[in-house]
Every structure is written in structure tokens, then in C-alpha cells.
Amino acid sequence: MKNLLFLVALSATSAGALAASAFTDAEDAVSYRQHSFQLIRHNFADIGDMVKGQVPFDAERAKRRAAALASLTSLPWEAFEVPGADKAKSEAKAEIWQNLQDFKQKAEKFQADAAALNTAAASGSLDQIKPAVMAFAKNCKGCHDQYKAD
Numbered sequence: 001m002k003n004l005l006f007l008v009a010l011s012a013t014s015a016g017a018l019a020a021s022a023f024t025d026a027e028d029a030v031s032y033r034q035h036s037f038q039l040i041r042h043n044f045a046d047i048g049d050m051v052k053g054q055v056p057f058d059a060e061r062a063k064r065r066a067a068a069l070a071s072l073t074s075l076p077w078e079a080f081e082v083p084g085a086d087k088a089k090s091e092a093k094a095e096i097w098q099n100l101q102d103f104k105q106k107a108e109k110f111q112a113d114a115a116a117l118n119t120a121a122a123s124g125s126l127d128q129i130k131p132a133v134m135a136f137a138k139n140c141k142g143c144h145d146q147y148k149a150d
């Protein structure tokens with residue numbers, strides 16, 4: 001019975017879904033990418049604070065943060081490419097869709113730097129983590145300056 005209710009609920013939520021996507025409409029896609037960035041911000045802030053000495057370094061927690069970032073940084077991008085995603089109300093600038101190749105390259109660099117940070121964090125050494133966090137951090141401003149409204 002429980003399973004049946006679950007299936008009914010599932011078919012109700014996916015009823016109006018866009019073809020070949022996890023989103024019901026463009027607003028849903030905006031919500032997905034904005035929440036992805038929020039999760040990135042939380043995980044980045046903690047490991048950033050460790051590097052700045054604002055919270056004590058904890059190698060295990062740094063590993064968890066970096067592993068999360070390695071996954072999370074892959075999430076937002078598909079939500080920029082669903083139909084209407086450029087017209088929905090958000091902080092994403094129109095320049096994204098005018099320079100989609102450049103935007104995607106920035107997204108790929110971001111993911112590569114997250115993977116490098118994950119490798120550095122696996123070492124457990126703050127000396128290795130520091131430069132990897134610095135390199136990773138540059139991506140935020142590098143993309144926001146061009147593609148995100150204030």
C-alpha cells in the first residue's frame with residue numbers, strides 16, 4: 001500500500017515534467033541551480049574558513065567538504081539549458097546564453113579545480129589544501145563578474 005501511494009505521488013509530481021529533464025518547468029530549473037549554488041557556498045565557506053584560520057583545521061571535515069564540492073560543482077549547469085531557462089526570473093545574465101561556450105568552459109574549469117581540491121584534501125595536509133582552495137575560489141568571482149547580476 002505504501003509503495004502504491006509513493007508511485008501515485010511520484011506520477012503526480014512528474015506529470016508536467018519537461019522532456020528528458022528533472023524539471024517541471026523553467027522556474028523549477030532556476031530553483032535547482034540556485035539551490036545547487038547555495039550548497040556549494042556552504043561547503044566552500046567551511047573549508048575556506050579553515051584555510052584562513054578562522055576555524056580550526058579539521059582534516060576529516062575538509063575531506064568531506066572537498067568531496068561534496070567535487071560532486072556539487074557538476075550540478076547547476078544542466079538547469080541553464082532547459083527550454084525557457086534564459087527567460088525565467090533569476091540572477092543569471094543574458095550574456096550566459098550569448099556566450100554559452102565560454103560559460104561552459106568556466107563551468108568545466110570550476111569542476112576541474114574542485115577535483116584538484118578533492119585530491120589535495122585527501123592528503124590531509126593543510127599545505128596542499130591551501131593553494132587548491134585559492135585556485136578554486138577564483139572561479140566564483142571569475143564567473144559572477146560576467147554572468148551573475150548583483
Ligand code: HEC
Pocket residue numbers: 030033034035037038040041044090091092093103106107110136137139140141143144147148149
Ligand atoms: C561558471 C559560472 C559560475 C561559477 C564558477 C560560480 N557561480 Fe555562483 N552563480 C552563477 C550564476 C550564473 C548564478 C545565478 C543563478 C541564478 O540566479 O539562476 C550564481 C549564483 C550563485 C549564488 C546565489 C544562489 C541563489 O540562491 O540565488 C551563490 C550563493 C553562488 N552563486 C555561489 C558561488 C560560489 C561560492 C562559487 C565558487 C565557489 C560560485 N558560485 C561559482 C555562476 C557561477
